[in-house]
Amino acid sequence: MVNKELCDCGKTAVWLYMPGYSNNSNPFRCDDCVGRGCSCNWRHMSNEGEEPPTDEDKPWKWVVKPKDDISGEIKEGQCWTRLDEKGREYPCVEYDYSEEGYDKD
Helix, strand or coil: CCCECECCCCCECCEEECCCCCCCCCCEECCCCCCCCCHHHCEEHHHHCCCCCCCCCCCEEECCCCCCCCCCCCCCCCEEEEECCCCCECCCCCEEECCCCCECC
């Protein structure tokens, strides 16, 4: 049996933060612990002109920005993001995903 990389919580990691961390923290995360809701996945109506999907098979939601976010003002109905099959936002695009997990070197 191949040993798999683990998330800090002890579960098999299916996400890998590709840039890594400067403090050498564990870059591997399970599906429950990976951070979700990164602005790199937002679709801006005014900039890209991309409308939210109308197909029921592609869930999405309007972005609601936290008040302490410094990425600029977002007006209601301006940005949207896709959701996974469980209704969750996707992690940052700098994460790689492997359904089988990551083998230890």
